[in-house]
Amino acid sequence: xxxVPQLFRAFMGSGGRSSSEGFCYREGRTLLLLxxxxxxxxxxxxAKGSGEVFYNPAMASSRTRSVLLFKHATEEGLLGDGExxxxxxxxxxxxxxxxxxxxxxxxxxxxxxxxxxxxDIEALNWAxxxxxxxxxxxxKGVLESVLGDLRVEVLSSGRHWVDIDPYGSPAKxxxxxxxxxxxxxxxxxxxxxxxxxxGSSKTSLMRRYGARVRNDSLSHDSGMRVMLALMSxxxxxxDRSISPLLSVWDSHxxxxxxxxxxxxxxxxxxxxxxxxxxxSPTEEEVSASMDSGLLPRCSLNGLPIHCMLPLNFPVDRLxxxxxxxxxxxxxxxxxxxxxxxxxxxxxxCGPDFVEEDPAGxxxxxxxxxxxxxxxxxxxxSEESGVIDxxxxxxxxxxxxxxxTGAPPSPTRIVELLKxxxxxxxxxxxxxxSFRTDSPWEDIVEAARSIxxxx
Numbered sequence: 391x392x393x394v395p396q397l398f399r400a401f402m403g404s405g406g407r408s409s410s411e412g413f414c415y416r417e418g419r420t421l422l423l424l425x426x427x428x429x430x431x432x433x434x435x436x437a438k439g440s441g442e443v444f445y446n447p448a449m450a451s452s453r454t455r456s457v458l459l460f461k462h463a464t465e466e467g468l469l470g471d472g473e474x475x476x477x478x479x480x481x482x483x484x485x486x487x488x489x490x491x492x493x494x495x496x497x498x499x500x501x502x503x504x505x506x507x508x509x510d511i512e513a514l515n516w517a518x519x520x521x522x523x524x525x526x527x528x529x530k531g532v533l534e535s536v537l538g539d540l541r542v543e544v545l546s547s548g549r550h551w552v553d554i555d556p557y558g559s560p561a562k563x564x565x566x567x568x569x570x571x572x573x574x575x576x577x578x579x580x581x582x583x584x585x586x587x588x589g590s591s592k593t594s595l596m597r598r599y600g601a602r603v604r605n606d607s608l609s610h611d612s613g614m615r616v617m618l619a620l621m622s623x624x625x626x627x628x629d630r631s632i633s634p635l636l637s638v639w640d641s642h643x644x645x646x647x648x649x650x651x652x653x654x655x656x657x658x659x660x661x662x663x664x665x666x667x668x669x670s671p672t673e674e675e676v677s678a679s680m681d682s683g684l685l686p687r688c689s690l691n692g693l694p695i696h697c698m699l700p701l702n703f704p705v706d707r708l709x710x711x712x713x714x715x716x717x718x719x720x721x722x723x724x725x726x727x728x729x730x731x732x733x734x735x736x737x738x739c740g741p742d743f744v745e746e747d748p749a750g751x752x753x754x755x756x757x758x759x760x761x762x763x764x765x766x767x768x769x770x771s772e773e774s775g776v777i778d779x780x781x782x783x784x785x786x787x788x789x790x791x792x793x794t795g796a797p798p799s800p801t802r803i804v805e806l807l808k809x810x811x812x813x814x815x816x817x818x819x820x821x822x823s824f825r826t827d828s829p830w831e832d833i834v835e836a837a838r839s840i841x842x843x844x
Contacts, residue, residue, distance in 0.1 A: 415445075418759070420492040420493060421749060422485055423516060424516065444513065449643070453486050453489050454767070455636065455647075456490070456553065456578060458729060459635060460498070461498060461738060462725070463635075463649075464501070474550045476504040477553065478490075479544065479552060481514070485520075486553060487504045488517070491533060493739050494738070499531040500528075503532040505534045505535075506535045506536065507543045508536075509538070511537055544566050547570070548571070552577045554578070555579075556582075559598045560580065564579065568621075568625055568627075568650065573652040575650050577648060584613065587599070589612070590605055600620070601620075604667075604710060604713045608782065610819070612716055618717035619664045619714075621646065621648060630652055631656035631660060632650055633648060635723045635726040639819065646721070663717055665698055665699050666698065668696065669711040669713075688830040691831070694781070698780070720778040727770050727774035728774035731771045735763050741756055772816060773817055775813070775815055779826050781830075782819065782825050783823055784819075785824070788837055789837070796841050800823060806836040807836055810828070814826035
């Protein structure tokens with residue numbers, strides 16, 4: 391029988407699992423049915439076999455953060471005050487959209503009209519089956535399944551929320567998605583082509599994103615900034631501007647989440663947020679960075695490891711020290727990040743033990759899932775107060791740069807900088823690191839007080 395997109399409202403159903411239904415699994419508070427158990431220990435996207443539904447457990451933390459960001463954006467009025475049209479653009483198992491409805495408060499879920507879009511009819515059938523079998527307890531929200539191409543379906547109506555989570559690069563999906571955005575909305579974009587975005591595959595990076603990235607310890611941060619620069623440029627084509635809410639490097643993928651607003655004047659000024667990152671900068675480059683407000687004022691007697699430069703600074707794009715064009719301002723927003731506490735994550739997404747669980751989980755397995763939910767927001771709320779700080783410093787780099795031997799503890803150096811009256815915080819970046827607005831010489835002094843030069 392030919393596939394017809396179905397619109398269905400959530401309704402209550404009985405619990406339980408049978409072999410004919412498939413394998414019952416849980417992520418966060420949401421149950422789903424799969425044709426077979428998910429692979430354990432898989433960090434990235436794997437090959438999808440015939441008759442399988444792609445489900446990647448490694449993206450569980452990303453989906454948890456999506457629920458929390460959706461809640462924050464709604465409460466802060468970023469999505470208007472009426473019905474919220476949301477699209478899970480490459481839905482696969484449909485779990486992201488289902489978690490929005492299942493784990494958000496009923497007052498928010500009741501406003502959501504979500505579309506699950508995929509080119510795989512089998513995946514959509516399983517997504518529908520999961521939703522019908524395990525609907526939200528509150529019975530609120532609308533979910534639609536659509537067989538088709540994201541780039542076509544996204545233009546069928548205006549959207550307040552668009553999620554793009556492809557295998558590989560998201561670049562080809564962004565333009566049409568940006569056109570569909572309401573006057574104020576949120577877009578979340580993932581990329582698994584990290585070899586390109588971190589500078590390991592230079593030709594792919596230039597071809598897809600029009601940029602270069604130095605492959606060093608900050609290359610994942612540079613990759614996220616390259617993504618934001620591309621999003622900003624595409625938004626400007628459609629008289630829109632972006633404001634980053636959260637940017638995360640999580641195992642195999644990079645993900646940027648940002649507000650999109652209709653504004654011709656802001657779109658005209660998009661290049662003010664784009665520029666260059668330079669490794670081992672010269673005195674001239676450091677001076678220009680300070681003059682542009684991209685680096686705290688410091689002495690030129692000792693130069694920092696990196697600095698940012700505005701787009702109009704004359705760099706040699708073939709210089710291996712240079713990364714860009716990339717986003718040079720904050721990659722997140724304090725309010726959004728501060729809302730992502732362990733407590734809020736567990737309240738929204740942490741499952742509570744139930745007897746006769748449909749997935750067959752015992753108390754230990756429930757507790758394990760709660761730990762996964764907690765880890766998904768590790769250091770994010772703590773970092774919120776310094777996300778706009780100009781220095782992001784990996785402590786291994788700092789010790790190597792200063793010749794101090796063992797790297798300082800990020801927590802300890804943050805304490806010392808705060809004692810001196812500077813803004814500083816441990817970073818959620820994937821390598822031990824910290825952010826601060828301290829002058830470079832104060833960072834050096836703090837590091838050397840912990841580990842003197844060898």
